[in-house]
Amino acid sequence: MKVDHESLGRTLVFIGFMGVGKTTVGELVADRLDVPFKDSDEEIVKAFDEMTIPEIFHTYGEQAFRNKEKETILQLIDAEKQVLSLGGGAFMQEAVRQKCLEEAVVIFLDMTFAAWKERFPELISSRPLLQTKSMAEIETLFAERRSLYDAHHIRVLTDEITPEEAAEQIFQSLEKLDR
Numbered sequence: 001m002k003v004d005h006e007s008l009g010r011t012l013v014f015i016g017f018m019g020v021g022k023t024t025v026g027e028l029v030a031d032r033l034d035v036p037f038k039d040s041d042e043e044i045v046k047a048f049d050e051m052t053i054p055e056i057f058h059t060y061g062e063q064a065f066r067n068k069e070k071e072t073i074l075q076l077i078d079a080e081k082q083v084l085s086l087g088g089g090a091f092m093q094e095a096v097r098q099k100c101l102e103e104a105v106v107i108f109l110d111m112t113f114a115a116w117k118e119r120f121p122e123l124i125s126s127r128p129l130l131q132t133k134s135m136a137e138i139e140t141l142f143a144e145r146r147s148l149y150d151a152h153h154i155r156v157l158t159d160e161i162t163p164e165e166a167a168e169q170i171f172q173s174l175e176k177l178d179r
């Protein structure tokens with residue numbers, strides 16, 4: 001069955017490492033479905049009076065960011081049917097992982113580390129966690145996180161595809177899930 005605004009039964013949640021395209025692809029999918037789009041990072045920025053994410057990390061620390069992230073996501077999942085893109089670290093929190101896997105369709109945007117490294121220069125200024133680590137440490141984090149992203153309903157490898165192509169693959173997978 002074709003997936004559209006009417007037939008979409010659950011919120012769609014995007015997970016994956018920093019910079020894989022969760023915000024970009026999530027927005028495209030939401031537009032095409034004509035359902036609201038939310039991004040946990042954008043909601044956290046609003047909650048901190050428009051401070052940037054690096055400012056929040058530097059002023060209040062990562063734990064304060066994580067607490068607000070968990071609260072924000074748990075509330076959003078309970079709200080209307082929507083497309084929700086998470087920050088890359090959100091899925092490390094068990095309560096977030098459990099809630100998303102139980103109540104939403106979880107879409108993992110995957111990349112190889114080799115392809116991800118090409119994108120690193122455009123990510124570093126806005127992702128505070130990347131600013132304090134060597135490339136070897138980032139690769140370790142990438143591998144550790146990947147084992148938790150293994151819990152998902154749909155996976156798309158995005159190394160060599162555009163955001164539009166990723167969205168198209170997601171629609172095809174949703175149609176199969178629906179049958």
Ligand SMILES: Nc1ncnc2c1ncn2[C@@H]1O[C@H](COP(=O)(O)OP(=O)(O)O)[C@@H](O)[C@H]1O
Pocket residue numbers: 016017018019020021022023024025085119122158161162163166
């Ligand atoms: N499939 C893709 N191919 C090339 N660049 C992409 C792709 N998806 C996202 N990008 C770019 O990568 C950067 C990070 O994307 P973003 O959607 O913010 O990722 P995330 O939300 O996962 O951190 C942006 O500059 C975006 O334009």
Ligand SMILES: O=C(O)C1=C[C@@H](OP(=O)(O)O)[C@@H](O)[C@H](O)C1
Pocket residue numbers: 016017018019022023041053086087088089090126127128129
């Ligand atoms: O992976 C992480 O720990 C983070 C990912 C970021 O979101 P994106 O995955 O959208 O870059 C943002 O939430 C913050 O910088 C921390």
Ligand SMILES: [Mg+2]
Pocket residue numbers: 022023024039041085086087
């Ligand atoms: Mg994002």
